Amino acid sequence: MPYDPSAFPPFAVTVDLVVLTVRRHALCALAVRRGEPPFQGRWALPGGFVRADEDLAQAAARELAEETGLRAHDPAVPAQDNGAHLEQLATYGDPKRDPRMRVVSVAHLALAPDLPAPRAGGDASNARWAPVDELLQQGGYGRDGEPVAPLAFDHAQILADGVERARSKIEYSSLATAFCPTEFTVGELRRVYEAVWGVALDPRNFHRKVTGTPGFLVPTGGTTTRQGGRPAQLFRAGGATLLNPPMLRPEV
Amino acid sequence: MPYDPSAFPPFAVTVDLVVLTVRRHALCALAVRRGEPPFQGRWALPGGFVRADEDLAQAAARELAEETGLRAHDPAVPAQDNGAHLEQLATYGDPKRDPRMRVVSVAHLALAPDLPAPRAGGDASNARWAPVDELLQQGGYGRDGEPVAPLAFDHAQILADGVERARSKIEYSSLATAFCPTEFTVGELRRVYEAVWGVALDPRNFHRKVTGTPGFLVPTGGTTTRQGGRPAQLFRAGGATLLNPPMLRPEV
DNA sequence: GATCATAGTCGTCTGCCTGACGATAAACAC
């Protein structure tokens, strides 16, 4: 078939972001309140249109910076920076997912350490970190007893997919360190795993495993007592991205 | 921001397919020859535009059927059919990936058992199964000594990503059975793993492992000697999709 | 300052899984 611009329908292409962090022992996601229809007043994932001259990853990094101030971690710079991990998640293109027009959304997953309260265009009441359990429960009641409206569009599905990706990916990669500050202790890393998986892990076996996995952690020499108790060694993320052997999620 | 159709640039959205199969002990992908510019005469992955009323998965299933005659496996029908496994792979949206216009391609991965020769619009010379090693080598020479042109667009990258997805996914899921006919032997399944990973596996340990993994294989009661040698039990894929314990790819 | 609570770190033991590999079984080709 020859090139015919009328042969294909036009689409709008957006990026949506699943930004995850661990706060107060709970896996939380960034949610923004919609200011206009459709789904006005409902919570949604942050996102926006891809610009004409922009790559998908660039668009996601730009949206992430606009919403959180985080720089995306540049894979070309393996040195430890405090940029967030950013990767493509999946693409959602149901013809009816946006009632206004045909929109294809390329969802991205970002993992960030605990951050100060978010800002969305300077208005704090329109953006918040919410526990993913709360955002995903359908028609339930939040921690404060108020009824919880489900996320706008198909964002509940996108969030669920992003959470599952994070849960499985920290098993066989060193991604869990993306939830930690530059320097962290073994116990802090363990609490990340516990929050993301929603399980309790044995501190002794966890310590043996992560310190015994080559390339996962490198000691900085310092110690801290910020968690209380006996001083703990501080580590930075090692160069390894794939863990061998992997961290296995406990069954059931 | 209010709704303003001029606020976003229009995109064309396509689906591209990485269709993999195992033929003659080699992992092969479906390639089609381009009939028009750009990249006229070069090999490319099959694909096409997403229609206005079509979901992304529907578009991928339609293209798969057009190119191979395969039905996509419907996840809602867990019963064994001989449809191919189809899943979304990743989305590619570099602004310059198509010189004609801004095209975002949602790549999908399909796994199929060995098939009769492909047809592309009835013309066999314009579609073929090619070993992925051959399609991915840059500027080398094919089995017949002819120089090999790289795939059109960014399809080499897409193919490489699809192959890596398949290689890693058969580790922890029962997806390798998607490369087999409905009934197959342990040896045939082992040759699938060997072809996809490009390694030799110990037949005895492999047999112990797959028959010991609950839900992976269910015996049909029949036997076959189509591989020569002692008759082998026939199996069908069991209901398990996640393997526990996983099949581990040998190191290096 | 003694005691307690908290968290971190090191060891031990047992069972399971894995890789290496010997041995046997059942077909076909000659």
Added chain:
DNA sequence: GTGTTTATCGTCAGGCAGACGACTATGATC
């Protein structure tokens, strides 16, 4: 029958994981 091919069962040693005991080093409390 002999040889070849493939399938299948067994054995053994090493490694890793879960369960859990023991000890250490800090801050909090009395």
